[in-house]
Amino acid sequence: MNEPATRDPELTRARILQAAFELFVEKGFAAVTMRELAENSGVTKSLIHHHFGTKEGLWDAVKELAFARYYEGQKEELEQAGTPSPDLLRNGVIRYFRFLADNPQVVRLFTWAHLEGDSSCSHMDAELVGLGAERVREAQQAGLLRDDLNPTHVVTTFINACTQWFATCEHHADWPGMGSDEEYLADFLKLFMRGLQPD
Amino acid sequence: MNEPATRDPELTRARILQAAFELFVEKGFAAVTMRELAENSGVTKSLIHHHFGTKEGLWDAVKELAFARYYEGQKEELEQAGTPSPDLLRNGVIRYFRFLADNPQVVRLFTWAHLEGDSSCSHMDAELVGLGAERVREAQQAGLLRDDLNPTHVVTTFINACTQWFATCEHHADWPGMGSDEEYLADFLKLFMRGLQPD
DNA sequence: TCGCTAATTGACCGGTCGACCAGTTAGCGA
DNA sequence: TCGCTAACTGGTCGACCGGTCAATTAGCGA
Numbered sequence: 001m002n003e004p005a006t007r008d009p010e011l012t013r014a015r016i017l018q019a020a021f022e023l024f025v026e027k028g029f030a031a032v033t034m035r036e037l038a039e040n041s042g043v044t045k046s047l048i049h050h051h052f053g054t055k056e057g058l059w060d061a062v063k064e065l066a067f068a069r070y071y072e073g074q075k076e077e078l079e080q081a082g083t084p085s086p087d088l089l090r091n092g093v094i095r096y097f098r099f100l101a102d103n104p105q106v107v108r109l110f111t112w113a114h115l116e117g118d119s120s121c122s123h124m125d126a127e128l129v130g131l132g133a134e135r136v137r138e139a140q141q142a143g144l145l146r147d148d149l150n151p152t153h154v155v156t157t158f159i160n161a162c163t164q165w166f167a168t169c170e171h172h173a174d175w176p177g178m179g180s181d182e183e184y185l186a187d188f189l190k191l192f193m194r195g196l197q198p199d
Numbered sequence: 200m201n202e203p204a205t206r207d208p209e210l211t212r213a214r215i216l217q218a219a220f221e222l223f224v225e226k227g228f229a230a231v232t233m234r235e236l237a238e239n240s241g242v243t244k245s246l247i248h249h250h251f252g253t254k255e256g257l258w259d260a261v262k263e264l265a266f267a268r269y270y271e272g273q274k275e276e277l278e279q280a281g282t283p284s285p286d287l288l289r290n291g292v293i294r295y296f297r298f299l300a301d302n303p304q305v306v307r308l309f310t311w312a313h314l315e316g317d318s319s320c321s322h323m324d325a326e327l328v329g330l331g332a333e334r335v336r337e338a339q340q341a342g343l344l345r346d347d348l349n350p351t352h353v354v355t356t357f358i359n360a361c362t363q364w365f366a367t368c369e370h371h372a373d374w375p376g377m378g379s380d381e382e383y384l385a386d387f388l389k390l391f392m393r394g395l396q397p398d
Numbered sequence: 399t400c401g402c403t404a405a406t407t408g409a410c411c412g413g414t415c416g417a418c419c420a421g422t423t424a425g426c427g428a
Numbered sequence: 429t430c431g432c433t434a435a436c437t438g439g440t441c442g443a444c445c446g447g448t449c450a451a452t453t454a455g456c457g458a
Contacts, residue, residue, distance in 0.1 A: 006424075006425080007423090007424055007425070007434090007435055007436080008435095009434080009435060009436095012435080012436090027229075028227065028229065028314060028315075029230075030226075030227065030229035030230035031228075031229035031315075033414080033415070033416085034415080034416060034417085035414085035415085035416095043436080044436070044437055044438080045416085045417090046417090046418085046419090046436070046437065046438080047435075047436055047437080049416085049417065049418080050434085050435070050436070051435090054416075054417075055416065055417090108314065111310060111314060111366075112314060114366075114367065114370060115227060115307065115310060115311060115314075116226075116227075116230075119370075121370075122370050122371075122373075125370070125371070125374070126371075126373070126374045126375065129371075129374055130374070130375050130376070133375075133376055146393075148389065149386045149389060149390060150376065150378055150382065150383075150386050151376065152374065152375070152376035152377050152378070153377075153378060153382070153383050153386040153387065154386070154390070156364070156371065156377070156383065157360055157386075157387055157390060159363075160359060160360045160362075160363035160364055160367075161356055161359045161360050161363075163359075163363055164358075164359035164360075164362055164363040164366070165355070165359055167310075167313075167363070167366075168313065168359075171313060171318075171320075171321050171324070172321075172324070172325075172328075172355065174321075174325070175324070175325045175328055175329070175351065176325065176329050176332075176351070177329070177332055177349065177350065177351035178351050178352075178355070179349055179351070179352060183349065183352070184349075184352050184355065187348045187349050187352040187353070187356075188352065188356055190347065190348060190394070191348060191353070191356060191391070191394035191395065192390070192394060193394075194345075194393065194394040194395075194396070195389070195390035195391060195392075195393040195394030195395075196390065196394075197393070205454075205455075206404090206405055206406080206453090206454055206455065207405095208404080208405060211405080211406090232444080232445070232446085233445080233446060233447085234444085234445085234446095242406080242407095243406070243407055243408075244408095244446085244447090245406075245407065245408075245447090245448085245449090246405075246406055246407080248446085248447065248448080249404090249405070249406075250405090253446080253447080254446065254447090
């Protein structure tokens with residue numbers, strides 16, 4: 001809206017990245033044109049090339065930024081450890097679910113990136129899941145969770161249940177009998193935590 | 200490979216649909232060109248337009264075919280009812296998981312279609328989930344499953360856990376501690392069925 | 399056997415794509 | 429204050445996009 005009074009390459013880059021983020025989230029890489037990008041950024045097409053080289057370069061920059069934010073946020077969550085307890089896992093699920101609820105665009109971006117063959121998020125997720133699985137393992141060894149389940153599978157199960165929920169949220173919004181985000185989360189937690197109780 | 204000796208519009212349509220299915224599954228709608236489609240079908244670009252009108256027309260035909268097959272298969276599964284029992288649900292999960300394992304392309308196609316705003320599968324899924332939820336409700340009323348969970352949420356939970364598993368399978372294949380398809384399924388079933396046991 | 403219909407072809411269209419480049423201008427350090 | 433660097437612009441390029449069309453040809457019913 002308001003034009004910058006002076007040249008500000010940092011702001012320009014940020015504007016382009018923000019507009020690109022929104023467009024790529026909405027339509028994916030292939031369906032977005034440099035002209036759209038320029039128009040939504042309020043800059044010329046040439047300027048985007050100046051700052052990011054190619055369309056792929058901009059796409060990579062958008063993904064890198066989004067991935068980095070996601071990674072930092074999740075790692076922080078995981079490292080501020082409490083003593084192992086069932087509630088620790090329960091709260092972890094809740095926080096993950098709420099994060100996705102607050103950032104549905106991130107789910108879409110990840111889905112596009114993954115479909116298009118991007119593997120950079122794979123290593124990132126591997127580390128995060130590893131950290132989560134380690135917490136589950138500790139709780140298992142402390143006798144707080146049943147120990148006949150692969151900890152990685154436990155983490156993956158709740159990640160899948162949460163991620164797919166938001167990946168298809170417009171989709172299932174009007175299905176008969178379907179509750180709100182919070183109601184789904186509550187039921188999932190009931191099921192999940194009961195399923196993890198030790199014998 | 201082997202050219203048809205005579206003209207066969209049915210076969211031609213089938214060839215085009217098959218090639219289009221593979222390409223759209225792989226790259227999504229926007230990234231596929233009519234020239235690729237023609238080359239992979241072994242026909243000319245004009246012939247595709249003759250049979251399907253536009254690129255969107257072909258895309259719709261591919262989706263319709265895939266959705267119809269999926270819908271028929273799943274509905275058959277759901278309607279060949281047995282007496283309600285926990286094993287009925289367990290076997291339902293197993294069959295759904297195995298179906299996705301045998302048809303990973305379908306998961307990708309649905310994901311592309313959904314990201315691109317297609318809502319035709321939404322109504323279809325609504326009906327299937329409704330049927331599944333009805334079965335869960337019957338089992339709850341028979342006292343075979345805990346009755347403090349929304350049946351739709353129960354069905355959605357396992358669908359999400361299965362779908363997302365295959366949507367990200369190349370992704371998590373090399374994560375530390377991650378087991379095979381069957382090992383994940385076994386652990387998920389342990390967790391899921393225990394979580395559903397009545398008090 | 400003979401037309402009629404539809405399957406099939408290749409050439410071609412206007413438009414848009416991503417990218418480039420020469421030229422201009424603003425800001426900043428010397 | 430002055431020049432150098434980089435931010436920024438408008439115009440343009442060849443390639444390729446989806447789509448069209450007239451011409452050809454195979455098959456099938458009369």
